[in-house]
Amino acid sequence: MMVEPNYINPRISKYTSLIFISLLFVLLTAMAQFASFALIQHDVISFFGAQPEDISLALQMTYVGILATLPLQFRTLKRFDTRNYLLVALTMGILLNLGCLYTESLILFTILRFFVGATTAIIAGSMLMVIFSILPEKKSMVVGVFAFFGSILSIGVIVGTAAAWVVERMDWNGLYYILISLQVISIMICFLVFKENTLPRKIPLYQLDYIGYILFVCFGVLFAYTLIYGPKYYWFEDSTIRTTAIGALVFLSLFLYHQKRLKRPSVDLRALNYKRFWFGLLLLIFFYGIKDTINLLYGYAAGILGWSSEDIVSLGLFNVLGVALATFLALKVILTKKQNLPKLLLAGFFILLYYHLWIYWNLTPDLSYTDLVFPIFIQGFASGLLFAPIIMLCMSSLPSYTGMTGIIICAYGRFTASLNSIAGFYTLQEHYNQKYKIGFIESITPFNLELHQRSQEYENLLVSKGYNPESASAITSKLVGKTIGIQSQLLTDRTIFILAVYLTVLAILSLIVFGLVNRYKSKRQVPKIVS
Known part of the structure; x- marks a missing residue:
């Protein structure tokens, strides 16, 4: 199969697999800018002396930059020479990373992160369009969507691996040296892969929205x-x-x-007239909100088990493995027969249901690394079966005249779901933590013989180690307080996971009803044969 000559250097156009891998590398490099400090936020918080909310806002500003730029990007790519366009964007990305590296102002850092998002959208959007162009027409949309959205699921942990290595050996912002190195390699790839003068004619920029x-x-x-x-x-x-x-x-x-x-809007709102698209979009928002329960596991490993960043990220690699295997499997299944899409979605949600039930049943204060490998893996496997197929469901629900609107609105949906999960999990944890702590404190009375006996054992042990009775009593009180905090957090996590179980069951029932309704409609639309 030969590659379309629109973008690619004719000298290497026959090496399709090499070109695809190169483009995927540039795509992952762009995504890495977005996810660069998602798993090391505590180090960023310490560096700036900021509140967690301030750093969350800086991260979301990157997403705002992506979402605002993406609709324009799909049009500006046609107005510039592709190679020069990408080279300028990658160079700007390097300069922005240098700015983030040396700034000590949180406000400036947040502004820079917005422009990092803009360059990410330019590069990633360009890669998506080029990947569409080099694949056979029957496979281009499916493979392109799976490559693009599969990388979104995986890149946070992949970059987190490098970030964890950095924070164990130097300041967290040393990560930017790695990101800049990746961008330099991407520049060399662009020189090699793309041909010059891909622009057939100049188009003015005043028509952009x-x-x-x-x-x-x-x-x-x-x-x-x-x-x-x-x-x-x-x-x-x-x-x-x-x-x-x-x-x-x-x-x-x-x-x-x-x-x-607008006559030619950036986002074609006619897409919202299709009920099937709405169903897929709501499914996407639900999935992306509920899958973030994995962050509770990472928080459990850091806060209760006391693991280092490297341990947590290495555990996350099993999640990436699950995503990669499931994405490959889902791609093969859909390329074989697109009618398998509803079955994939049901399988994904059933696995996600089992993952939430497993955590609810097994969450204790002393789970080991090997204990957590299985749930982390199956969560990734479920995500791989769901994310790109849900996007395919959304895009297949729209006519061709809506263009890239389906992808753009799905990106809006992911943004909304991410913010909802931040707010929702924060609110749920505050509520249930407070509820369970009050319950434990109210149980601390002179008549609680079990607590009194356990406290007395702690004090006797400390006295035997050389502490005086007053110090032993004070340390025992701290240990009791710490135990209450751990137990409250565990009960809170279990409550959130059982809520996720109920919501996942609701999603499964909705899928079943949706499938039955569609089957009923298709049967009614079959024309009767007149004898």
Whole structure:
């Protein structure tokens, strides 16, 4: 099979597999900029002396940059020479990484992260379009979507491996040297893979939707601020949260109105007229929110088991292995027969259900590394069976005239789900932690013989080690407090996992009903043979 000559250097066009691997490397390099400090946020918090919410906002600003730029990117790629376009974007990415490396201002860092998101969208969006162009027409959409969205699922842990290695040996921002090195390699790949002068004619840039870009940026920033800081300030009891929530609603309304009145909108709102697309989009938002329960496991490993960043990330590699195997399996199944898509989704949700049940049944204060390998792996396997197939469900529900709108709206859905999970898990943990701590404290009475006996054993042990009775009593109180904290967190995690079980069952039932309704409709549409 020969490669389309639109983008690729003719001298290497026959090496399709090598070209695909090279493009995938550049795609992963772009994604790495987005996920560069997702698993080492504690180190970033310490460096800036910031609150966790501040760093979460900086991370989400990268996503706002991606989402605002992606619709423009699918159009600007046609207006520039591809190789020069990517070289400029990669060079800008290097300069932005240098800026992030040397800045000590959190505000400047957050602004830079927004522009990192913009360059990520330019490079990743370009790679998606080029990958579509080099594959056979029947496979291009499926393979391209699986490559693109499979990398999104995996890149956080892959970059986290390098990040963990860095933070164990130097300052966390040494990670930027690795990211810059990857970008330099990507520049060399672009020189090798892409040909010059891919632009047939010059197209003016004034037709681009700059107003929509600004409106969406304003909405994204305010929406992210509302959902990240809302739980901390008790939502609408705080005047700032009320203001940002109203502002986000206003800018979203203006953005949608602006898209609706444009002749050639960046986002074709006609896509929202299709009920099948809505079902897929809601399924995506649900999946991406519920899959983030894995962060509770990583938090359990760090906070209760006391693991290092390297241990946690090495465990996460089993998750990546599950994603990779399931993504490959799902790709093969869909290429064989697209009608297998509903079966894949059901299988994925059933595995996700088992994962949540396993954690609920087995979560204790002393799980080992080998104990956690299995649930971490099956969570990745379920995610690999679900993420790209859900995207395929969404995109197959839309007519061709909507263009890349399906991918863009799905990216909006992922952004919404990520923010909802941040706010939701924060609120749930605060609520249930407080509830269980109060329950434990109320049980601490002089009549609690078990607690009194255990405390007396601690004190006697400490006295036998040379502590005086007063110090032994104080240390025992601290140990009891620590135990209460651990038990409260474990009960909180188990409660959240059982809630996830109920929600996953609801998703499975929705899929079954959706399948039955579609089968009934298809039977009714079969024309009757007139005798």
